[in-house]
Amino acid sequence: MTRPDPAGGAVLPGTNPVTEAGRMAPKNYDGVLLASFGGPEGQDDVIPFLRNVTRGRGIPDERLEEVSQHYRANGGISPINQQNRELKAALEAELRARGIELPVLWGNRNWDPYIPQTLQDAYDAGHRKLLMVTTSAYSCYSSCRQYREDIGIALTETGLDGRLEVDKVRQYFDHPGFVEPFIEGTAAGLADVRAQLAAAGTPDAPVHILFATHSIPTRDAEAAGRSADEPREFDEGSAYVAQHLATGAAVISRVQAESGLTAPWSLVYQSRSGAPHVPWLEPDINDAIADLAGQGIKGIVIVPLGFVSDHMEVVWDLDTEALETCRNLGLAATRVPTPGTHRKFVNGLVDLISERTLANNISDRPAVTGLGPWYDVCRPGCCANFRGEKPTIAGADTTVGTGHDAYPAAPADAAGREGTP
Ligand SMILES: CC1=C(CCC(=O)O)c2cc3nc(cc4[nH]c(cc5[nH]c(cc1n2)c(C)c5CCC(=O)O)c(CCC(=O)O)c4C)C(CCC(=O)O)=C3C
Numbered sequence: 001m002t003r004p005d006p007a008g009g010a011v012l013p014g015t016n017p018v019t020e021a022g023r024m025a026p027k028n029y030d031g032v033l034l035a036s037f038g039g040p041e042g043q044d045d046v047i048p049f050l051r052n053v054t055r056g057r058g059i060p061d062e063r064l065e066e067v068s069q070h071y072r073a074n075g076g077i078s079p080i081n082q083q084n085r086e087l088k089a090a091l092e093a094e095l096r097a098r099g100i101e102l103p104v105l106w107g108n109r110n111w112d113p114y115i116p117q118t119l120q121d122a123y124d125a126g127h128r129k130l131l132m133v134t135t136s137a138y139s140c141y142s143s144c145r146q147y148r149e150d151i152g153i154a155l156t157e158t159g160l161d162g163r164l165e166v167d168k169v170r171q172y173f174d175h176p177g178f179v180e181p182f183i184e185g186t187a188a189g190l191a192d193v194r195a196q197l198a199a200a201g202t203p204d205a206p207v208h209i210l211f212a213t214h215s216i217p218t219r220d221a222e223a224a225g226r227s228a229d230e231p232r233e234f235d236e237g238s239a240y241v242a243q244h245l246a247t248g249a250a251v252i253s254r255v256q257a258e259s260g261l262t263a264p265w266s267l268v269y270q271s272r273s274g275a276p277h278v279p280w281l282e283p284d285i286n287d288a289i290a291d292l293a294g295q296g297i298k299g300i301v302i303v304p305l306g307f308v309s310d311h312m313e314v315v316w317d318l319d320t321e322a323l324e325t326c327r328n329l330g331l332a333a334t335r336v337p338t339p340g341t342h343r344k345f346v347n348g349l350v351d352l353i354s355e356r357t358l359a360n361n362i363s364d365r366p367a368v369t370g371l372g373p374w375y376d377v378c379r380p381g382c383c384a385n386f387r388g389e390k391p392t393i394a395g396a397d398t399t400v401g402t403g404h405d406a407y408p409a410a411p412a413d414a415a416g417r418e419g420t421p
Pocket residue numbers: 037038039040050053054057059063064067078079080135136137140142143214215216217271272273274306307308311312313
């Protein structure tokens with residue numbers, strides 16, 4: 001599924017001027033690192049977990065109290081850890097099925113197993129070159145750079161820097177493996193809401209599709225995917241927003257082509273935290289639902305396009321809150337599944353790993369939007385951390401986790417972009 005170039009022909013691998021920069025040559029990795037957010041596994045974990053997440057972030061106490069109740073209502077347990085155990089097992093099975101001998105190690109940002117311990121255990125077990133896959137598909141500080149920092153800081157603090165190399169696969173928002181489950185889910189969701197409306201005697205009532213993602217501070221949104229030495233511009237002012245809109249558009253066109261079903265759609269945001277005076281991306285999904293109801297919309301399909309699994313932000317913020325908003329307004333509604341351990345998603349992650357390994361090199365990097373395939377090696381300063389610079393891996397200007405010779409300065413390409421060939 002190589003994307004067509006503007007002239008209509010297929011883009012040959014390695015000749016795409018936008019994406020040729022930022023490619024990393026394949027390596028002989030000896031393990032895959034599945035890196036995720038982490039979550040509490042019992043009532044006693046809830047407050048320590050929330051402290052880990054929000055340290056130094058200026059999240060008001062009232063918001064923390066509110067979020068702790070989401071976890072408390074679920075026995076203090078986040079669904080995310082079990083989902084990652086299942087994803088790890090599915091990745092191992094698919095790698096084995098393809099004859100690829102790479103164990104999958106698992107580490108989290110905010111809860112046990114913590115990333116520094118996973119890296120130490122990996123090193124002690126003889127690993128020297130890891131390829132990281134995160135449970136985060138888009139470009140922004142929380143989804144991309146913060147994982148690069150998590151590894152950079154862990155390598156520095158454990159003293160493993162220079163002894164353990166860690167790279168990461170590209171952000172995969174527009175990889176077919178991530179998008180296909182949403183295409184299936186959106187087609188099924190549209191059919192479901194149409195059936196609900198038909199059962200209510202209003203088969204032709206207007207339906208709207210809401211692509212939902214995590215809100216982030218607008219300042220982070222503006223810095224997303226933007227590099228000091230490559231001022232790539234995005235129509236929407238933000239790579240984070242642009243990536244969601246382009247992926248959503250790709251989902252809609254495939255759903256229409258394959259099922260004949262469609263509806264007007266928009267991108268909305270959820271799970272805002274932070275101080276009230278700090279601007280975050282809007283509109284909030286609940287406000288958007290109320291507006292749509294006011295405009296006469298009778299059915300809503302919620303597509304959690306920003307998320308990889310049905311974790312707390314999905315089961316609480318969408319299934320509990322947003323679906324309740326729909327019910328209160330008398331709207332037919334459904335929430336589409338996340339990729340989770342869908343066979344196509346697991347296959348896609350293994351393809352993303354394979355495109356970076358020497359023995360299993362796939363040189364083609366498929367992408368369903370014109371924004372990607374995204375960079376293997378992040379450009380200097382992209383998704384900036386406004387709290388101050390930290391050691392990061394997997395950047396063109398990185399000095400951590402590389403063996404210190406893995407990112408040679410690459411020649412600028414025809415468009416003047418720098419990167420690692
Ligand atoms: C972009 C993004 C994703 C999507 C990409 C990805 O998936 O990585 C995401 C995912 C997640 N966010 C999660 C949980 C939380 N996020 C919080 C707070 C924050 N999220 C932010 C952004 C994102 N978050 C931001 C800018 C903050 C403010 C504090 C800060 O600047 O860091 C807080 C603090 C309380 C609150 O205010 O909500 C919690 C508890 C869980 C775990 C769910 C579970 O346990 O099942 C997951 C997967």
